[in-house]
Amino acid sequence: MMKAIVKLYALIPVFSLLIFSGYAQDEFPSQIWHKGNVYGIDGQGVSGLLKYDLDNNLVQMKGDVIQTLTAANVAYFEIFDEVYGGVRKFYSLPYALNGDYEVPVFFEVLTEGDQIALLCREYIATDARNINTMGGMGMNPFFGPQTMMGYRLAFNYYFFKEGAIERYSMKKRDLFEMLPGYEDEISLFMRKNRLEHDKRGDLLRITAYYNELDKN
Incomplete structure (x- = not known):
C-alpha cells in the first residue's frame, strides 16, 4: 500500500x-x-x-x-x-x-x-x-468556578x-468502515486491551493489528 x-x-x-x-x-x-x-x-x-x-x-x-x-x-x-x-x-x-x-x-x-x-x-x-479558585477567604460564592481559557494539543x-x-470522523462505526473485513476480530482486540476508537495511541495499535490480520 x-x-x-x-x-x-x-x-x-x-x-x-x-x-x-x-x-x-x-x-x-x-x-x-x-x-x-x-x-x-x-x-x-x-x-x-x-x-x-x-x-x-x-x-x-x-x-x-x-x-x-x-x-x-x-x-x-x-x-x-x-x-x-x-x-x-x-x-x-x-x-x-x-x-x-x-x-x-x-x-x-x-x-x-x-x-x-x-x-x-x-x-x-x-x-x-x-478551575475552582481558592483564596484565603475561599471561593467567591457570587461567581463560583472561574473559567480559564487555555490550549491543548489535538489531532x-x-x-x-x-x-x-480519507479523513477519519472519530466515530466508532466509521472505524470499522475504514478497516473492513475484520470487525469481530477488531472488536475483541479492543475489548481485551481496553482500547478506545478516538485516542492516538489506541488508534495506532488497532491499525497495526489490522495490518497484521490482513497478512494472513
Missing part, C-alpha cells in the same frame, strides 16, 4: 513511532526547535534544527539564517523529539485540505502496513476548563488506503 507514496517521491520510507500525552502550553511541539533532517523531492537530505508549521505546511531550518521550505519542495522531514524521546516523520502528500484542489500537505505517519497507513495532523485547540486522523487519503 505504501508503495503509492514511494512512487510519488521515489523514496523508501522507514517509519518510527512516538506516543505522547501532551505538552505544556509553552512547549507545544510545533513551537520547539528539534534536531532533524529534511529531504527534498530530489532525495537529497540536509540535517539541522527544524521547526514545523502544519497550519501553513511549512518547515523551517535554523542556521546562520532561518530557511523556510514548503510542502511543495519537501518530500518528507523527520525530527527527534527531545521532550518525549522518539523519531517522528512527516510526509508531503497531495490532498484537498480546503476544497477540491489537491495541494502538497504534511502528514505525520503513525503506523503503516501493506494495506493501510494511519496518518495524523496536529493542531492547537482552545481548551476551556473550570485529526486519516487513513491512507488504495492510493487515497
Whole structure:
C-alpha cells in the first residue's frame, strides 16, 4: 500500500513511532526547535534544527539564517523529539485540505502496513476548563468556578488506503468502515486491551493489528 507514496517521491520510507500525552502550553511541539533532517523531492537530505508549521505546511531550518521550505519542495522531514524521546516523520502528500484542489500537505505517519497507513495532523485547540479558585477567604460564592481559557494539543486522523487519503470522523462505526473485513476480530482486540476508537495511541495499535490480520 505504501508503495503509492514511494512512487510519488521515489523514496523508501522507514517509519518510527512516538506516543505522547501532551505538552505544556509553552512547549507545544510545533513551537520547539528539534534536531532533524529534511529531504527534498530530489532525495537529497540536509540535517539541522527544524521547526514545523502544519497550519501553513511549512518547515523551517535554523542556521546562520532561518530557511523556510514548503510542502511543495519537501518530500518528507523527520525530527527527534527531545521532550518525549522518539523519531517522528512527516510526509508531503497531495490532498484537498480546503476544497477540491489537491495541494502538497504534511502528514505525520503513525503506523503503516501493506494495506493501510494511519496518518495524523496536529493542531492547537482552545481548551476551556473550570478551575475552582481558592483564596484565603475561599471561593467567591457570587461567581463560583472561574473559567480559564487555555490550549491543548489535538489531532485529526486519516487513513491512507488504495492510493487515497480519507479523513477519519472519530466515530466508532466509521472505524470499522475504514478497516473492513475484520470487525469481530477488531472488536475483541479492543475489548481485551481496553482500547478506545478516538485516542492516538489506541488508534495506532488497532491499525497495526489490522495490518497484521490482513497478512494472513
